Amino acid sequence: MNETIRDDQLRLLFELDADLNRIQDLDLLLEEVLRGARLTANADAGSIYLLESSQLQIRYSQNETLQKRLPAGERLVYSIFSLDVDNKTIAGYCALKGRALNIPDAYRIPKKSPYSFNPQFDRLGHYETHSILAFPLKTNTGALIGVLQLINARDSEGKIRTFTADDERLVSHFGTSATLALQRAQLTRTMILRMTKMAELRDPKETGPHVNRVAGYATEIYQRWASRHQVPSREADRISDVFRMAAMLHDVGKVGIDDAILKKPGKLEPAEYEVMKTHTNIGASLFEDSLSDFDVMATQVSATHHERWDGTGYPTGLKGQAIPLWGRITAVADVYDALSCHRVYKDAWPEERVLEEIRTQSARQFDPEVVDLFFECLPNLRQIFERYPDV
Numbered sequence: 194m195n196e197t198i199r200d201d202q203l204r205l206l207f208e209l210d211a212d213l214n215r216i217q218d219l220d221l222l223l224e225e226v227l228r229g230a231r232l233t234a235n236a237d238a239g240s241i242y243l244l245e246s247s248q249l250q251i252r253y254s255q256n257e258t259l260q261k262r263l264p265a266g267e268r269l270v271y272s273i274f275s276l277d278v279d280n281k282t283i284a285g286y287c288a289l290k291g292r293a294l295n296i297p298d299a300y301r302i303p304k305k306s307p308y309s310f311n312p313q314f315d316r317l318g319h320y321e322t323h324s325i326l327a328f329p330l331k332t333n334t335g336a337l338i339g340v341l342q343l344i345n346a347r348d349s350e351g352k353i354r355t356f357t358a359d360d361e362r363l364v365s366h367f368g369t370s371a372t373l374a375l376q377r378a379q380l381t382r383t384m385i386l387r388m389t390k391m392a393e394l395r396d397p398k399e400t401g402p403h404v405n406r407v408a409g410y411a412t413e414i415y416q417r418w419a420s421r422h423q424v425p426s427r428e429a430d431r432i433s434d435v436f437r438m439a440a441m442l443h444d445v446g447k448v449g450i451d452d453a454i455l456k457k458p459g460k461l462e463p464a465e466y467e468v469m470k471t472h473t474n475i476g477a478s479l480f481e482d483s484l485s486d487f488d489v490m491a492t493q494v495s496a497t498h499h500e501r502w503d504g505t506g507y508p509t510g511l512k513g514q515a516i517p518l519w520g521r522i523t524a525v526a527d528v529y530d531a532l533s534c535h536r537v538y539k540d541a542w543p544e545e546r547v548l549e550e551i552r553t554q555s556a557r558q559f560d561p562e563v564v565d566l567f568f569e570c571l572p573n574l575r576q577i578f579e580r581y582p583d584v
Contacts, residue, residue, distance in 0.1 A: 205232065209367060213374035218437045219382040220409065221430070223252050226371040227341070231255065233367045234326060234360040236343035237353070242276065242284055243339040249276040249284055252580075256344075259318055266420045268413075270572045272314070273579040280307035284340045287327035291337060293365070296325040297355040326356040328364050330372045338375060341368065385441050402581040403530060408440040409577035410526035411519075417566045418522070439491040440523050443498050446476025470507045473499055490519055498523040501558045513560075521560040525551065525567050528558075529574070534583060 209229040216222045227241045238256035242249035254271040263269065278288045286308040287294045296302060299310040299322045315322050324346050330339040341364070346356045389404045412433050419429035447455060450472050454465045461469060476495030480488040497511060497520025504512030532547045542550075548568075555564040567574070 209233070210370045213370055215431070216374070216434050217378060217381050218434045219375070219378040220252075221412075221434050221437060222374055222378045224255075225430075226375065227253050227255055229371065230328075230341050230343060230364055230367055231257075233363045234343055234356060235347050236326070236356075237345040237347055238320075238322075239341065239343040240271075240284075241339060241341055242288075244278070244288065244337055245275075247278065249278060249288055249340060251275070252339075256318070256320065259320060266417060266569070268416075268570070268573050270576050273576065281309065283308050283310065283325060283327050284342050287329055287340050287342075288337055291329050291331065291335075293329070293361050294325075294327040295356050295361060296327075298323050299325055323353050324355045326360060326364065328361075328368055330368055330375065332372060332376065338372060338379075341371075381438070385438055388442060388445055402583050403534070404441040404443075405581040406530050406577055407443060407523065407526045408437045409581065410529060410574050411440040411522050412437045413570050413573050413577065414522050414526065414563060414566050415518075417570050418518070418563070421566070435486050435490050436494075436519060436522075438487060439494045439519065440526065442476070442491055443494050443523050443527060444472065444476065445479060446472035446474070446495055449475035470499070473497070473508045493517040494519045494523050496520070498527060500524070502560050503557050506558070516560070521563050525559050525563050528554075529567070530578075533578065 209232065212225055212229065213222065216225055223241055223243075227239055230236070230241075231239050237258055238254075240254040241252050243252050244250075251271070251274055254269070256269060260269050276282050276285045278285050280286045280289055283294060283296065294308075296310075300312070302308070302310055310322070310325075312322075314320075322344050324344070326343045326346070328341045328343070329337055330341060331337050343356070343364070345353045346360060348354045386401050386404075389401060415433060415436055416429060419432070424432075450469060454461065454468050457465065473496050477492045480491040480495070483489050483492065496508065497516050500506035500509065500511045500516045500520055501524075502513060502516070502521070504510055506516075529547065529551060532542045532550060533544070535541045548571075551559065551564060551567065555561045
C-alpha cells in the first residue's frame, strides 16, 4: 500500500466518523469507538480504557470469536478492572509513553521488554491472543484520555496476522476523530450528571453511580427487547443513545420536593406521600417544550416510571401497554438498583431476595415481558453494577 489512504479505506473512515458524530451518550460511543477501531484494522478483539483517577479503567471489551460462541442475543461479559499507568502492562506502557505499541506475538515478547502479557484471560476464555496494537487516545493538546488495545489482526481469509504500519496509520486517523467525539460525549455526560447532582443535593439516593447504573440496566434491557422485536440494529442503537440519557434523569423532578418530605428518615404520612408522588410530573414538566426525541423520551420516563402494570401506580394510574415502554423498562431498572444498594434507611438486600421480589412483581408492578428480558440479560446487569460502584 502506498502512502495515501485507498478510496475504500477513506470511505470506511468517513462512515465511521459519521457514526461517531451521531452518538451522544458516552457509554454507547465507547462501544462504537472500539467497534470502529476493530473494523479499521480488521481486528478480532479489543478493549478500550479511559484514564480515571490516574488509572486506566477498562470500559468496554469486544471479542468476535468469543461472541460467536454465545447464543443469539447474548452479549459478552468481561471482567471489570483497572491498570496503573506504568511500564508493566501493555496498555499501561502505551499510556505512559504516549505512543502506539505494536506487538507481533503476545507470547513472544522479548524478556528484556519492561512490559509483559498476562495470559490469564486467554486461559479463562479459551482464546489465544497473538498480535496486539495499543494506541493512546490524546486530545489536540496532547493530554491522554485513554488507550485503545486491538487484538489479533486478520487477513482476508480470517487468519491471524501482525498489525502493519498501515494499520497503525489508519487507527491513528480514526483515533483523532474518536477522541474528539469522546470529549464531546464526556461533556454531555457531565452536563447530565450535573442535573442529577441537583437532585442529589436534595435527595442523597440520587447519586451519579445510581443514575448511571439505572440507565445502563435500562439500555441493556431495551437492546434485548429490540432484538426480540426485530428492530433494525441501527434504529435500536439510535433509540438506545437517547434512552440512556433520558433514563439517567428519571427522578430529576425530586428537585421540586420539599426537604422535610424528601429527607424524612421514617415512613411518609399519606399526605406527604401524595406530595412525593408529584416528582414525576415535576420531572416531566422540565422537558415539556419538546424540541427533540430526547425531550419526548425524558418526559415519558419521568412521568411513567412509577406506573404499575396492574394500573395501581402513579401519577395517572396507567395500566399494561398504555404505559410507554421506556417507563416500563425504567421501573424494573430503578427497583433492581434501589433494592440492591445500601441506603440510610435500609441495608442492601441479598441478590436472591431482590430477584425473587422482581419475579413476584411480574404482571403486578412490572411488565412480564420486561421481567423476562431482565433475567435474560442479568449477567450484563451485574457487570454494569461493578462498573459504577457506590463510592
